[in-house]
Amino acid sequence: MSDTDSHFSALRMGQGEMGGSSDGGSDDNIDWNTEDEIEIEKYPVSCCSREAAGPSNTKLFDHFVGMGFSEKLVSRAINENGQENTDLILESLLTYAAIEDSPQEQQIGIVLSVCDNASSDYEENLLDDSSDFDSDSDSEGIYNPSSEEKKMTFLTEMGYTMNEASIAMERCGADASEAELADFICAHQMSKAEDALLPEEKPLPWLSVDDFRKSKKRKFLRYDSCKRNTIRDKKPMCEDDEPIRLPNPMVGFGLPTDSCSQLTHRNLPEPAIGPPYFYYENVALAPKGVWDTISRFLYDVEPEFVDSKYFCACARKRGYVHNLPIHNRCPLRPIPPLTISEALPMTKRWWPNWDTRTKLNCIQTCVGSAKLTERIRKALEDYNGEPPLYIQNYVLNECRKWNLVWVGRNKLAPLEPDEVEMLLGFPRNHTRGGGISRTDRYKSLGNSFQVDTVAYHLSVLKDLYPGGISLLSLFSGIGGAEVALYRLGIPLKNVVSVEISEVNRTIVRCWWDQTNQKGNLIDFADIQQFTAEKLEQLISAVGGFDLVVGGSPCNNLAGSNRYHRDGLEGKESSLFYHYFRVLDLVKSIMSKDQ
DNA sequence: GCGATGATGAAGCGCCGA
DNA sequence: TCGGCGCTTCATCATCGC
Structure with missing residues (x-):
């Protein structure tokens, strides 16, 4: 090959x-x-x-x-x-x-x-x-x-x-x-x-x-009949000739807390049907047309848009394109705290009644500065807990923007890295140690999956692979998919992880060792060097992949990027095409082997 | 050189009122 | 229906200190 x-x-x-x-x-x-x-x-x-x-x-x-x-x-x-x-x-x-x-x-x-x-x-x-x-x-x-x-x-x-x-x-x-x-x-x-x-x-x-x-959708018109029972029909604005639009509320195919609204069946386009299963993730609020392109490349599978605020105490609006079954999903246990006060109970004491937030916004790669929180403290200290409306609005804007929480009288602070780990579903100190700086921890966490959300989607694999799973993890980051599968109780037989950041590879390797995994972890740095020959060797060695997971870089898609929000043609985000390339190669090699 | 810090808009969407 | 407004957003870059 x-x-x-x-x-x-x-x-x-x-x-x-x-x-x-x-x-x-x-x-x-x-x-x-x-x-x-x-x-x-x-x-x-x-x-x-x-x-x-x-x-x-x-x-x-x-x-x-x-x-x-x-x-x-x-x-x-x-x-x-x-x-x-x-x-x-x-x-x-x-x-x-x-x-x-x-x-x-x-x-x-x-x-x-x-x-x-x-x-x-x-x-x-x-x-x-x-x-x-x-x-x-x-x-x-x-x-x-x-x-x-x-x-x-x-x-x-x-x-x-x-x-x-x-x-x-x-x-x-x-x-x-x-x-x-x-x-x-x-x-x-x-x-x-x-x-x-x-x-x-x-x-x-x-x-x-x-x-x-x-009319880029022309080629898919004949799938329409297959899609009549899908989530798309629940979104009347989403005509075939229209670009993909984000659902409101962003609950995907349904939430564990609301069994009535859950969709349990969908018809996948023929080329999308595995093996292997695949699962792709990226920011929901990408520039126009990005999700149409992603969907077209990934075999015209309808993205599932989910806001993680329904799974934890912080928002995280993401799109997921996958060919997994969607019936019999189950959430991770224990259910994580769903509000700020539950997740960070020590903040309750200082939380003013005019700050009505119950959820945090999306956790990003940077945190608010000490100077900012000091400016806010000074702005508040003259008012004995009841600042005028314009001060309240100023403070609330900064709180939402930087995800600040109350840690004292008139005192706000950014989330600590271990709090971010908890909110995202990772074990405490997952990113700590091993020579990793605080800045790198924030960066790695800000780029990661929300484990509870991903685990809910992957939970259907538990019955399918009771003996364990072989995972190809592209753009692994700090191992969100691996942690999700582990927490679901799905044994990791083989994990081939591709991650450019050495810091992140170290984090995953440490987690792998510390959780006494019995399987094999093989890691690679650069997906662009991931050739067909290499893939064929790996597939031969591990007996094929059951699941190909990946969340390619969002740098050029994210709204926070004011310099290079270039869409899928951007320097980092164009790596999406490598996800598709590798996935398509895996499908091809495995279909030949069967 | 590295890590920490602080300053830096704009795209896209929903909401609401005219 | 449309325009204005508000809200949110897996970030980037320059600078400083060690």
Whole structure:
């Protein structure tokens, strides 16, 4: 198994289910003469306009060879189409590849060479996709093959074929980001998958860019009938053509405290059905469109939005995309304190009656400063416990903003790290010791799961895996999923943890040792180095994963980020695509092994 | 160099009144 | 229905002290 197998895994949803031949026929279902060609005219291929500025013949030749086509085919295509119209050349090349009787291995070889040569550029691709375009625009008229190749590399690393990548780049144009290109291909694959369900098979045209951009949900329309009994129907504002909107109240498929409102069944899209089970988490209040993209990538599974204030004494609005069963959920015992006064009883004595908070806001990675609490103390001390309304409003605003609690007369303070641990469902001192600074504790905790909430969702696994579970934990952080499973009483047979922060890996390792786990814990630092080969070895060693958990970085999604709230294209948050990549690889490898 | 501290808006949504 | 307002938000960066 190699990286290129993801090529097939990405096609699995469409090609495999179409029953298409495997003899190099990845494009058998593509209608190369669709009306969409008209659309192409509206979205000129970047390379064409650049070539028109006057690239040399050699450069043109090298360009297509660099894309992975054989010299023979490139010569033939240039001879047949001339040097002016690179659209035609590219289309000819793709057609040759599609109709050629060459074995698939040849195409795999193309993909492999691109991946290998460009692996070192991969991170840069993820981070700098927009900057590529900027530089292009700066040098208007000058052809820059590296930008195109970087996108090609990105897409092939994602597991798409060269042909799919080329077509997507052609259709979406030069201004398309890597994510948009991947989304475009994904849309086509899903469409093929759905067409496989139709009695009459026919070649499926690629979506036109216009259609794709105007109605990204088009490809999923046929799932509508499956969704009629799902939570979506409980949200009348959530039409298929509308972006995903957050439910109010944010209770997901139901709360343990309200059995009447619990949803016990949903129909998952076919490609989403395990094994393995997967569970993805991120901030609910992400920029518009982010959850639509996440949902589309994760097999069109409807996100479950839950505010942890229903599970503990602090709010934590998160979206969860998973394919777990949703019946027979049960909460962790003991039920944690649900109000501030229950969670922090020593604050009751000092809590003024005009501070009506019963829940804390979302716990973040930073805490209020000592100067702030001192300013508040001074503002309050002249009023003997009954400050005027404007002072009350000022204080309450700061309290909500920084999650301050009353620790004395006129005295507020930020939460201590161990209090945060308790509120989030971790054992006391989970993040303490081992050379970890106080700042790092806050940071790690602020980025973690709320254990009780996650455990409620994962509780359905207890009956399914009485003998224990093998877990692939991506972006593990301080081990929220591991702690949740442990507290549920689900034995951890094997845990493969991927976490970039050494501090966090240390925390998980210490917890693992201190709780006398009997299973195996293997940790890795960088998900970007988590290759198909490595995955295959791990899957072979542990006998497959039962659950793939991950909450990719939210830095560029969170409202608190006033500098780089760039959505899924942001430096850190773009790592979501690696969650999808790894999950899809695991699904592919495990489906082959079965 | 590292950790702690303090200053720094804006996006998105719900609510409410016109 | 629409616009104004209030509320919330897994953060980032510059600076300081050790």
